[in-house]
Amino acid sequence: xxIWVPMDSAAKALGSDEVAEAIRIxxxxxxxxxxxxxxxxxxxxxxxxxxxxxxxxxxxxxGPMSPADVPALFEETHPKALGLTEELDWMKRQTRLTxxxxxxxxxxxxxxxxxxxxxxxxxxxxxxxxxxxVDEVKLSGLRGRGGAGFPTxxxxxxxxxxxxxxxxxxxxxxxxxxxxxxxxxxxEGDPFCLIEGMAIAGIGCGAVQGYVYLRSEYPDAIAVxxxxxxxxxxxxxxxxxxxxxxxxxxxxxxxxxxxxxCGEETSLLNSLEGKxxxxxAKPPLPALEGAFGKPTVVNNVISLATVxxxxxxxxxxxxxxxxxxxxxxxxxxxxxxxxxxxxxxxxFGMSLGQIVEDLGGGTASGxxxxxxxxxxxxxxxxxxxxxxxxxxxxxxxxxxxxxxHAGLVVFDDTxxxxxxxxxxxxxxxxxxxxxxxxxxxxxxxxxxxLDRIAAGDAAAIPLLTDLCETMKDGSLCALGGFTPYPVxxxxxxxxxxxxxxxxxxx
Amino acid sequence: xxxxxxxxxxxxxxxxxxxxxxxxxLPILHAIQHAYDHVPEMALPLIAEALNLTRAEVHGVMxxxxxxxxAPAGRHVVKICRAEACQSMGANALSQAVLDKLGLxxxxxxxxxxxxVEPVYCLGLCACAPAAMVDGKLIGRADAARLAAELEGxx
Ligand code: FES
Numbered sequence: 001x002x003i004w005v006p007m008d009s010a011a012k013a014l015g016s017d018e019v020a021e022a023i024r025i026x027x028x029x030x031x032x033x034x035x036x037x038x039x040x041x042x043x044x045x046x047x048x049x050x051x052x053x054x055x056x057x058x059x060x061x062x063g064p065m066s067p068a069d070v071p072a073l074f075e076e077t078h079p080k081a082l083g084l085t086e087e088l089d090w091m092k093r094q095t096r097l098t099x100x101x102x103x104x105x106x107x108x109x110x111x112x113x114x115x116x117x118x119x120x121x122x123x124x125x126x127x128x129x130x131x132x133x134v135d136e137v138k139l140s141g142l143r144g145r146g147g148a149g150f151p152t153x154x155x156x157x158x159x160x161x162x163x164x165x166x167x168x169x170x171x172x173x174x175x176x177x178x179x180x181x182x183x184x185x186x187x188e189g190d191p192f193c194l195i196e197g198m199a200i201a202g203i204g205c206g207a208v209q210g211y212v213y214l215r216s217e218y219p220d221a222i223a224v225x226x227x228x229x230x231x232x233x234x235x236x237x238x239x240x241x242x243x244x245x246x247x248x249x250x251x252x253x254x255x256x257x258x259x260x261x262c263g264e265e266t267s268l269l270n271s272l273e274g275k276x277x278x279x280x281a282k283p284p285l286p287a288l289e290g291a292f293g294k295p296t297v298v299n300n301v302i303s304l305a306t307v308x309x310x311x312x313x314x315x316x317x318x319x320x321x322x323x324x325x326x327x328x329x330x331x332x333x334x335x336x337x338x339x340x341x342x343x344x345x346x347x348f349g350m351s352l353g354q355i356v357e358d359l360g361g362g363t364a365s366g367x368x369x370x371x372x373x374x375x376x377x378x379x380x381x382x383x384x385x386x387x388x389x390x391x392x393x394x395x396x397x398x399x400x401x402x403x404x405h406a407g408l409v410v411f412d413d414t415x416x417x418x419x420x421x422x423x424x425x426x427x428x429x430x431x432x433x434x435x436x437x438x439x440x441x442x443x444x445x446x447x448x449x450l451d452r453i454a455a456g457d458a459a460a461i462p463l464l465t466d467l468c469e470t471m472k473d474g475s476l477c478a479l480g481g482f483t484p485y486p487v488x489x490x491x492x493x494x495x496x497x498x499x500x501x502x503x504x505x506x
Numbered sequence: 507x508x509x510x511x512x513x514x515x516x517x518x519x520x521x522x523x524x525x526x527x528x529x530x531x532l533p534i535l536h537a538i539q540h541a542y543d544h545v546p547e548m549a550l551p552l553i554a555e556a557l558n559l560t561r562a563e564v565h566g567v568m569x570x571x572x573x574x575x576x577a578p579a580g581r582h583v584v585k586i587c588r589a590e591a592c593q594s595m596g597a598n599a600l601s602q603a604v605l606d607k608l609g610l611x612x613x614x615x616x617x618x619x620x621x622x623v624e625p626v627y628c629l630g631l632c633a634c635a636p637a638a639m640v641d642g643k644l645i646g647r648a649d650a651a652r653l654a655a656e657l658e659g660x661x
Contacts, residue, residue, distance in 0.1 A: 013631050013646035045633035178589035181630035209528075216536075216573055217629055219642065252527075255536055257571035260627060274531030274557075276570040292528060334633065336594035341633030364595065373590055377627075409591045409632065423593070427627070433570075 001027075001034050002054035003073070006103065008041035008188050009220045010181070015066060016049035022067035023051075030074055040189020042103035043343035044090050052085055061085040090344065090359070095321060097313075097329050098306045099345045102189035107224055110231055113192045119237070121311030125200045126245045130160050133204030137307065139315035141327030145302035145405065148478075149326075149393045152303050158287035159205040162295035167207035169198050170272065170291055170298045173214040173221070174256050174263040177376025179407030182331040183301035185343055187214070187221040190305070191228035192237075195251065197304035199242055200311060201297055202249035210251030211291070212301075213268050216258055226253050260377075260431040264477045265298040267433055278433040279477045300405070302331060323349035326392040334360045336373075336409035353387025356410055367412040371493065373420075375404025377427055378482035380489035381417070400489065402482070417497045421490040422450040428483040439480025442471040446487065458499045464491070510542050510578045517549045521556045531557060531567055535574055544575040580615040580622035582660050584653060585639040588625045591632035595647075600636050601625075603650040621657065 005011075005020040020036060027034040044050060050063035053073060061082040062073065072078045085091060096102075105112040113119070125133050138153030159167055171194065175183040187194060198210045214222050229251060232238045238250050254272055256262055262271045266280035269291050290296025306328070310318045319327045326348035332355055335341050339361035356362070356372055363369055371381040380401035382389070389399050396403045411420075425446030432439045446467055452460040468484035475481040491498050520541060524533040534553055538545050545568055554561045568574045586592075586601045605623060608616055615622040631637035634646030640656040 009629070009644055010631050010634055010646060013629075013637065013644035014634055048634070175630065176628060178628045179591045179632045180628075181632055184630040217626060220644075221630075254529075254532065256573075257532060257536070258573035259571050271532065272529050274529040274567065276567050278570075336591040336632065336635060338633075343633075377590060407591075407632065409594055411594045415594065420590070420593070423590070427589075431627075 001032055002037065003034055004037045004039045004052040004059070005049060006041045007038035007107075007220075008048075008103075008185060009218070010045050010185075011041050011048040011050070012220070014045075014048045014064065018067050019049045019051060019065050019070060022070040023073070026070050026074065032074060037106050039105065040102045040107050041185060042085065042091065043099065043185065043345075044088070044340070045342040046340050047082070058084045058086060061088065090340070090342070094345050095329050095347055096345050097309045097318065097321075098193075098302060099186060099190070099331060099343065100309065101193065102186055105190065107189050107191055108227060108231065110192060110235060110237070113190070117312050118192055118308070119196060119243070121308035122196050122199055122237075122243065124311050125203055126243060126247065130204050130206060133200065134160055136311065136315045137204070140310045140318040141322070141325070142303060142306060142310065142318070143326070143393070145300045145306070145330070149403075152299060155287055155299070156201065156205050156297055158285065159207070159295045159297045162288055164295050166209070166292075166294045167205060168291040168294055168296040169201045169205065169207045169210040169251075169304075170269065170296055171198060171210065171212040171301055171304050172263065172265060172268055172298055173212050173218075173301045174268060175218075175301070175405065176215060176260040176263045177378075177405050177407055179335040179373065179409035180333050180376060180405040181335070181407075182333055182343055182405065184218050184221050186301060186305050187218075188224050191225045192232065193305045193308055194225070194301060195228060195232050195237065197307035198251055199238065199249045200307050201299070201304060203242065203247050205295075205297055207295075207297065208248045208250065210249065211272060212251065212253050213256060213262070213272055214253055215256040222253060222255060229253065259433075260427075261433045261477070261479055264479065266477070268298065269296065276433070278435045281476060302405075321347040323347070323390060323392045323395075325394060330391065330403075330406050332359070332391070333405075333407040334410070335407060337363045337365055337412045338410040339364050348392045349390050351387060352382060352389045352391065352408075353384070355391065355408060356387070360408075360410060363410060363412040365412045365414075367414065369410060370413040370415050371411045371417065371490075373409045373411070373486060374407070375402045376407055377424060378402075378478055378485055379404050379407075380485040381420070381493060382489070383493045400485075402485065417490040417494040418450065418454055421487045421498075422447060422454070424483050424486040425450060428479060432479060436474070436476040436480060438471045438474035439476070439483075442467055442475075442480060443483060446471075446483070450487075453498050456499060461491070461498060461500050510544065510546075512542055512546065512549075514548065514552060516541075517546075517552050518556075521553060525556065531559075531564070532571075535568055535571075539574055543578040547576070579624075580619050582621050582641050582657055583639075584621060584623045584657065585626040585629075586623065586648075586653075587627065587629050587631070587635070587637040589628040589632075591628070592636040595635040597636040600638075600648060600650060600653075604653055607650070607654075
């Protein structure tokens, strides 16, 4: 009997270790031989711990499981049987390209990785020139999934063409945005995919060393990826001669140290070099002068983990998904006060309302949705009035919002929007690197101004608006520059909570 | 329980083990904190010497990052997520209840040295909020009773 129990952090946080242990004990008691695989998560977090059992028809899902539900797994029927995993609505409706293997395979089995399409992309890339590799990425239309949406191929080309004795591929795994967990999920559930993507990037751009800057808040992801890199090195996927090609690429995990601003690429590079994680002014672009002063590709986890499938299936296959200039798929992360929270990979273009109401099933509390914050702590709040907006870079821009790393946090009608605006400023003040004044001082003034407004001083509202303009225009990076998004959107959507008379705010 | 008063040689050994890396300062600070639950003051000049930096530079780096502690934390560390997704599921009330019960402020340690409560901004458990961590064990859909039970189990 083969049984899968996820070892993803979210599954563990909901008790999957205890369920796995109960299965071991129960199997022994019954004298049943069980092959227990600890897989990644399928992304249906509301069903975790989600246990799967192999049957002649396919993998059968059970969840959410508790240790008390385990004995029935060995019986004819089970009250928590959900049917075949692949037939579940949530699974069937997805286009899983980047996350194709996540939750399916044993994350640390390279054999299973290969049996499910892994390494095919790298093998193909090894037969191509650097220029061909970069062209393939350009053709796919892949844009940075970290938030800015910059075309990945163009970045790679700049590094490829730069002359230097050493170049780097740096993976930004400092996934600090609330509501996002796609990076964590793929690193824990399919780490070889990131390794393969980085190797392709390295070979395409002529870089021999990669670093994954991974936040310290993700200890499980650090452990899984570190182990996966060791395995890849042992069998020659990494090292002096990648898959026997004679080309070199190796990589290392670097642990962050709890500074949100290090998700900004230039702060990240400073941190990697062992400096304070302050933002660098651009130019020079990191592509020309990045890590240790050398040409460096800095890409997000999901961008890099999407590279293998682009090479395996071809750029055109990838590019035919999507909407307008937002090509391919995006892993939506549905979080917060929502009934069905989890990760759903789909082509761009679904409407916000469909995501929240249809996929997410509305709020967990059963109350009305009040607002959805998209794109992390620097993303705008959107109200149900904007639910028609299709999920795409340009479409969200048109609403004064951003999709960022595609995390969506749902709030019900009890949310205190003035409080959320204050939190945004407070967070910016705590996490500001201190390099530029609009962010460092502006955020502190923002908290004070919101406190005045909370105390009933409506005259402070224009001051807040003004301050937000200054932060937006004058900050060096997205931390100070985008904090006004949540603040101003909260004010615009819910002026009455800021004590403003409706027409004054409109 | 690991001891928290290392000798200079013990620190030097940890430093040396990381020196082969490019940009070794953060790995060194992590290694020391991992071994002694904080980065003792006496380590700073040793690091500075090994990396050819000033002591002020090392201090500047260490103090920039929230992770590094100047003194050991309590025997148990509770981290509660304060970020938005967790707030949407009642994280503010949860942390208030925990802090009030222990008579602490964020970052504080109980008088008997048993518990430290720290804020964290997102553990990547935003789809099963509110989230917390007790001595490295992750807890989703946390509530005050569950955290208290974890602490009791860990005591
Ligand atoms: S916001 Fe709390 S875990 Fe992500």
